Amino acid sequence: MQSSRTPFHCFVPPHILDHMIESPDPQIRRQAVDTIAVGAEARAMRATLRTLPIMAAIPSPAATKYRLIYDMKQKRSPLPGKLARSEGERKVKDQAVNEAYNNAGHAYDFYKKVFNRNSIDDQGMALIACVHYGRRINNAFWNGEQMLYGDGDGTIFVGFTKSLDVAGHEMTHGVLMYECNLIYQGEPGALNEHFADVMGTLIEQWRRKETVEQANWLIGDEIMGPGVTAKAIRTMKAERAYENDPILGTDPQPKHIKHKYTGQADNGGVHINSGIPNHAFYRVAIELGGYAWEKAGSIWYKTMRKLHAKSNFQEAAQTTYLVAGADYGRGSKEQKAVKAAWAAVGIYV
Numbered sequence: 220m221q222s223s224r225t226p227f228h229c230f231v232p233p234h235i236l237d238h239m240i241e242s243p244d245p246q247i248r249r250q251a252v253d254t255i256a257v258g259a260e261a262r263a264m265r266a267t268l269r270t271l272p273i274m275a276a277i278p279s280p281a282a283t284k285y286r287l288i289y290d291m292k293q294k295r296s297p298l299p300g301k302l303a304r305s306e307g308e309r310k311v312k313d314q315a316v317n318e319a320y321n322n323a324g325h326a327y328d329f330y331k332k333v334f335n336r337n338s339i340d341d342q343g344m345a346l347i348a349c350v351h352y353g354r355r356i357n358n359a360f361w362n363g364e365q366m367l368y369g370d371g372d373g374t375i376f377v378g379f380t381k382s383l384d385v386a387g388h389e390m391t392h393g394v395l396m397y398e399c400n401l402i403y404q405g406e407p408g409a410l411n412e413h414f415a416d417v418m419g420t421l422i423e424q425w426r427r428k429e430t431v432e433q434a435n436w437l438i439g440d441e442i443m444g445p446g447v448t449a450k451a452i453r454t455m456k457a458e459r460a461y462e463n464d465p466i467l468g469t470d471p472q473p474k475h476i477k478h479k480y481t482g483q484a485d486n487g488g489v490h491i492n493s494g495i496p497n498h499a500f501y502r503v504a505i506e507l508g509g510y511a512w513e514k515a516g517s518i519w520y521k522t523m524r525k526l527h528a529k530s531n532f533q534e535a536a537q538t539t540y541l542v543a544g545a546d547y548g549r550g551s552k553e554q555k556a557v558k559a560a561w562a563a564v565g566i567y568v
Contacts, residue, residue, distance in 0.1 A: 228392045228403075228415075230359040230385050230439065231376070231452065232490030238468040239357075239375070247466060250372050254357045257295060257369075282343030284327045288320050289347070291367075293354045299365060300349050315350040315380045319368060322386035323348055329387070329422045330394070333512050334520050339393035346390070350380055361389040363396070374446035375466055382441040383426060388419030399526035406531040408489030413496040414523050416453065421512045431504045431511050453494065455501035474498040476532070476565035495564050496532060502560035503539075507553060514553055518542050536561040540568040 231254070239251035284306065290313065291300040303316045310317045323346040330336040338344040347365035356369030359379035366389055371377045379385055392415050395401060401411040416438055424434045437460065439452035449461030449470075459470040472494025473479055479495065480488035500519060504511040522538045530538075539557050547553035558568055 228361045228389065228411075230379065230389060231357055233485045234471055234491065235452070235467050236357075237484075239466060242466060247375070250355060250357060250375070253353070253355070254369070257353050257356055257358065257360075282337065284324060284331075284338070285343070285345045286320055286323045286327075287345055287347045288316050288323075289349045290316065291349050291352045293351050293370070295353050298349060298367075299347060300351075303350070313350070315368065315370070315378055318378070318380035319348040319350050319366070319386070322380065322383050323366075323390070325383055325426050326387045326390045326422050329425050329512075333421075333425065333516070336394070339390060340397045344393075348386075359385050359389055361392040363393075366390065371442065371444060374444045376442050376444050379442055382439055384419040384423040384438055385442060386419070387422035388415040388438070391415040391418040394418070395523065398524050399530065400528050401526065401530060402528045403486055403489060405487040405489075406492065407529055408486050409492040410496060410526070410530060410532070410535055412489050412493035413500075414519065416455070416493060416497055417500050417516070417519055420455065421516045424510070425512050429510075431508055434511070436501055453497070455497045457498060472497075474564060495566075496535060499536070499560045499564045499566070502563055503556050506556040506560065514547075518546065518553070518557065521546075532566055536566045537568050 236251045236255050239247050242248055286306045287302065288304045289300040290303040291298075294300070303313060304311050304320050327338060327346060330338070338346065348368065349365060350368045352367040352369050355372045357371055357376045358369050360367040366386065368379045371379060392411070395411055395414055401407040403411055420434070420436065420438060436455040437451035438454065440450055443449050443451060447461070447466050448464045449467050451460045453470070453472060454460040457474050461467050462469045471480065471491050473492065474494055476495055480491040482488065485491055500515060503518070504515040507514045518539050521542045522535060525538050525542070526535060540554060540561070543551070543554040543557045561568055
């Protein structure tokens with residue numbers, strides 16, 4: 220099954236953690252080192268899993284929405300921790316447990332009601348999340364089987380369960396695993412991050428019933444702490460999510476192919492270059508208006524299912540154009556909007 224090739228995914232990109240390591244504040248440096256260490260541990264665990272026989276996804280008893288939320292109690296192992304709340308149970312005193320439970324439910328409902336998809340694997344896979352993962356960890360992760368939520372340090376980042384688009388983003392990495400399984404390197408990896416951003420954003424907009432004009436198009440804005448000036452981790456608009464922040468630095472995401480990052484860091488810029496297709500999607504959604512998940516989101520979801528492990532930006536753009544033409548007609552407003560949006564970021568179909 221394709222899941223054997225799927226790497227470990229984290230929400231906060233490496234360039235932010237690298238900038239934190241350069242801070243003159245020893246506490247900030249220590250927190251960055253701890254978060255990077257957690258990522259390394261999880262990658263090693265994922266690499267080990269890839270050498271073992273593939274474990275079947277845990278199904279729900281009725282092949283429908285089924286959530287299991289575990290408490291790691293600020294430890295890193297053994298996973299998944301102590302069961303804190305399961306499907307249908309009443310809310311508990313722990314806010315992080317309830318947030319993880321609710322966010323998993325919203326993500327499931329979005330995929331089911333909008334795209335008729337039954338959970339991550341489309342076969343009723345249980346949604347497993349572990350909260351309080353490690354001590355003051357500034358990240359959230361999808362490890363190939365479940366969500367892991369750090370609590371943040373309270374200054375740079377707050378609890379990662381507070382953000383629905385974080386949950387939607389990480390769970391979409393799971394959806395991608397069962398669909399095109401884009402290689403996590405270079406342009407395919409940037410597309411992997413891009414589709415996760417798009418669906419995470421749409422899940423939040425759908426839950427809030429926001430039109431494209433009402434939405435803020437920010438990703439991770441709810442997790443930013445009081446000690447930074449950044450308004451989010453990323454933005455799909457033609458702007459920076461943060462600039463000259465003393466702790467986080469400046470948002471490096473390009474919005475045009477001519478500014479594409481070509482270095483080796485971040486698996487060839489998977490978190491950086493996702494800004495290019497992200498902005499294209501934003502432009503399509505704005506041009507079409509209304510609710511982004513209805514047309515733009517539908518085109519992108521169908522495209523995601525048609526791509527393959529090594530698809531690049533050009534192939535993704537061409538596929539969205541063809542999908543728009545098939546669904547809405549050749550030369551339709553929808554197809555023209557897709558073509559114009561990709562052209563605006565320097566990719567032509």
